[in-house]
Amino acid sequence: MKPTLLVLAAGMGSRYGGVKQIDAVGKHNECLLDFATFDAKKCGFGKVVFVIRKDIESDFRTRLFDRVAANFDAEYVFQTSDALLTSEELKKASKRTKPWGTIHAVLCAEEKIKTPFAVINSDDYYGRDAFNTLETYLTELAPNSTEHAMVGYVLGNTMSRSGSVSRGVCTVKDGYLDSITENTKIFYRGDDIISELDGKEHLFSGKEWVSMNLFAFNMTAFEEFHVYWDSFKRTSLELPKAEALLPVAASDIVKHGKGSIKFFTSTEKWFGMTYPEDRAIVKQEIAKKIDTGYYPEKLWEE
Numbered sequence: 263m264k265p266t267l268l269v270l271a272a273g274m275g276s277r278y279g280g281v282k283q284i285d286a287v288g289k290h291n292e293c294l295l296d297f298a299t300f301d302a303k304k305c306g307f308g309k310v311v312f313v314i315r316k317d318i319e320s321d322f323r324t325r326l327f328d329r330v331a332a333n334f335d336a337e338y339v340f341q342t343s344d345a346l347l348t349s350e351e352l353k354k355a356s357k358r359t360k361p362w363g364t365i366h367a368v369l370c371a372e373e374k375i376k377t378p379f380a381v382i383n384s385d386d387y388y389g390r391d392a393f394n395t396l397e398t399y400l401t402e403l404a405p406n407s408t409e410h411a412m413v414g415y416v417l418g419n420t421m422s423r424s425g426s427v428s429r430g431v432c433t434v435k436d437g438y439l440d441s442i443t444e445n446t447k448i449f450y451r452g453d454d455i456i457s458e459l460d461g462k463e464h465l466f467s468g469k470e471w472v473s474m475n476l477f478a479f480n481m482t483a484f485e486e487f488h489v490y491w492d493s494f495k496r497t498s499l500e501l502p503k504a505e506a507l508l509p510v511a512a513s514d515i516v517k518h519g520k521g522s523i524k525f526f527t528s529t530e531k532w533f534g535m536t537y538p539e540d541r542a543i544v545k546q547e548i549a550k551k552i553d554t555g556y557y558p559e560k561l562w563e564e
Contacts, residue, residue, distance in 0.1 A: 263377045264308025265400035267393075269295060270367045270475070270508075271322075271384035272315045272341040284318070284325040285535060287545045289552060290560045293326050294535055294544060295384050298393075300561045302380070303334050305393040306401070311374045312338040312384075313367045333562045341370045346491065347499075354499040363505030364475065365487055365494075372484055378403050380478045381508065387544070388413070388476055389530035390556075396478040399524065403480050408521030411478040412439060412512065413528050418468030423450060424537035430473035430509035431457075431466075432525070439523040442473055442513040471525075473509045474532065486515050 284293050299310050310330065314322050322338070330336050341361065344352055346369055361367075368381060378400040382388060392413045399411045414432050421427060426449035430442040447458045448466070455466040490511040498504035515521045533547045534540060551557050 264306060265397055265478075266375050266377050266379040267299065267302040267307045267310045268368065268371055268375060268379050268381045269298070269310060269312045269384055270364055270381065271295065272313050272361065272367055273384065284322055285541060286325070287535075287541065287548050288561065289549070291325070292548075292561050294387060294548075295326055296330065296561050297548065297557065298382060298388065299330050299334060299336075300557070301388075301390040301393045302397075305390060306397045307380070307393070308377070309335040309337070311371050311379075312336070313341050313371050314338050316340045316342065329562050337374050339371045339374055341367045345370050347495070351495055351499055358499070358502060360503055360505070364508040365491055365506040365511045368508060369484075369487055369491060375481075378478070378480045381475060383475045383534075385535040386474055386476075387530075387533050387547070388474065389528060391530065392476055392526075392528050395526050396476075399526075400478050400480075405480075406482060407480050408482050408515075409524065410480060410483055410512070410515065410521055411524040411526060412473060413476045413526045414471040415474050415528055415530065415532060416468070417448070417455065417466060417470040417472045419529065420472060420474060420532040421448070421450060421455065421468075422534075422536050422540060424539040425449065427536060430475075430513075432471045432473055434471060434525045437525055439513070439516055439525045441517070442509045444507055444509055471527065473512075475508055477508065477512055477523075482521065483515065486518075486520050487511055490514055 287294055380396045426447045428446045429448055430444050432442050433440040445457045445459055449456055455468050457464045457466060491506055494506040512523060516523055533544050535544060552559055
């Protein structure tokens with residue numbers, strides 16, 4: 263069976279200042295997500311599932327989903343604040359306003375996913391080679407395998423001059439992920455790359471491998487995701503800013519001996535929609551790829 267692409271598109275876009283998931287960057291008003299789903303389809307993925315917020319549904323359909331669904335098997339689900347919580351848990355979390363995080367988003371889509379799947383963010387550009395690598399990997403997995411995969415990127419290729427970024431810094435051993443440390447604030451100071459972590463500053467070389475939330479999972483990963491989510495709820499429901507993060511859950515699979523994560527790499531230069539200033543850069547980079555024939559000027563048939 264062909265693998266599924268799961269797109270996490272329910273973010274609030276607080277740094278961007280709007281619904282960046284469906285902001286036009288292509289020559290025919292395509293969104294960055296159009297190019298990711300086009301690449302996935304071209305590489306052999308059989309279906310795409312989007313996780314979105316209910317309040318953007320109308321705009322999401324008009325500005326992205328309907329044209330993708332006309333060309334690709336596509337569905338969407340909602341990530342809501344009350345999903346996957348009991349009434350008692352909701353009482354504990356009554357003051358919570360921040361979304362529950364990326365692992366919560368993945369679990370909201372579980373019922374729609376019937377095959378091994380890759381996960382991406384909605385606001386990052388990954389490159390077609392990464393989708394091709396993961397499609398090949400997922401297609402060859404045995405049904406009950408606890409082997410998974412990810413594509414890592416070079417930190418220096420994933421930075422924004424417009425402000426800080428969040429990256430999972432990876433350690434790799436014998437071609438497999440050993441650990442991920444989530445760094446939620448990495449930024450340029452001059453030409454230096456600095457991370458603020460646990461109240462201290464750390465200087466990075468820019469050559470570190472980082473996670474951009476591009477993972478590939480067999481269906482067996484859901485069991486461990488539930489374990490992580492249940493643990494998170496026991497400790498963090500009353501914490502206003504705590505999030506259940508996919509890279510942490512993935513790292514726990516390795517740390518707890520529940521599976522392995524093959525570490526593929528990409529030297530693709532990242533671009534994405536983190537800050538308002540990024541949109542002009544993304545439009546420019548997409549235009550370059552169209553001009554060289556990497557993408558057609560118009561992605562989809564109407």
